[in-house]
Amino acid sequence: MKPEPAPTTTRERFIAAAKALFAERGFYGASMDQIAREVGLTKQALIHHFGSKEKLYGAVLSDISERLLAELEESEHQVAPDAAEAFIGALQRIYRRTIENPADTQLLMRELLDNRQRAPKAGSWYLRPFLDRLERLLARDPRWETEKKPARETHVYQLLGAINYFAISAETLKAMYSNRHIAAMQKGFPARLARLAGSSP
Amino acid sequence: MKPEPAPTTTRERFIAAAKALFAERGFYGASMDQIAREVGLTKQALIHHFGSKEKLYGAVLSDISERLLAELEESEHQVAPDAAEAFIGALQRIYRRTIENPADTQLLMRELLDNRQRAPKAGSWYLRPFLDRLERLLARDPRWETEKKPARETHVYQLLGAINYFAISAETLKAMYSNRHIAAMQKGFPARLARLAGSSP
């Protein structure tokens, strides 16, 4: 529905191209030269803007994180009858965003696979603010506010996992079955998500 | 509990090393030289056995597929009170296998991300026989046998997704929280899986 605004600055165009290629082929599979040529500039222009491949990758993750946070913020401006509804609404919003931006999702799943031990350890993790924000939203639900924080955080984490996995699966399943069948599945998912999200601790 | 038998032949040792490295760094991130040195031989010995990197990767996937199928076969030898129970039992067996062999799981998730357009198109997909077998097992359940085959197959697919995602998440969550907390979560998962698997169409 709401298309991602087309990138304007060179930096934004680099990030968009890098995101697509990192998502498709992974960190090692995507080369600096390839990313730069996608934009129509040279590899050295890319290095000029980001310093190194690692930093470019970091910038891409930051970009995704910011967009997710922005989505949550919009979600919080809407009024909901109660806390549980607000939480479910936020998740469904995230879900819609997820299937509209498959590259972001793919990249996040890769991040999960690549940085198993390294990344999530400290607070220095790109998705941490997003996770925290969702956790606080869940904490407003009376059924959850008495629980411990890790319990809420894992609930959030698992729900995000369900969303991501479903989004990725849909792409693969489309290749295996008829589009019509998948469309039906996708239509039913938000309701299923609501059931999962609304379940008690 | 049941440790994977140590690889004996050179070919098996190559496959084991390749599996670990492909799982950890992805197809492009793992190099032939690295894999060979892990075994203590040269890159050319590796190429001698498998022909090319692509074929080596294929051999690794085949290996995983065979092991999964073998697990299912053992599962079918056990008697269960009814079809639904048998299906749940098989899934729980797969689950146990999954957390005991995290490298296999990681690699399968990567495969899901990498081959979106390329691989699953035809029936020439490595996991297809495994998926089919599970689907047929589910078809014995009276509540499912009247459903269409794609419905059963997506049910199976989603359940496997839940297992895989949970296994991967557990690794990441371990880095974020206390081991004790994660252990409690893991203990509860088989029951949760049974509830998911046993649900009606």
Place this chain on the structure above:
DNA sequence: ATCGTTACCTACCAAGTGGTAAGGTGTCAA
């Protein structure tokens, strides 16, 4: 004794990797 095969080696190659060095061009402030 010899042949064919399997398993492995060293040597080598073209292509590509991320990154550095140095320079050119345009813009804008002093």
Place this chain on the structure above:
DNA sequence: TTGACACCTTACCACTTGGTAGGTAACGAT
């Protein structure tokens, strides 16, 4: 007018990539 800076270029570098060529040692069958 000059200087500083952002942006982007070509030229180059050391290193790694997957893969080829050709050879050697071991071994079983004939």
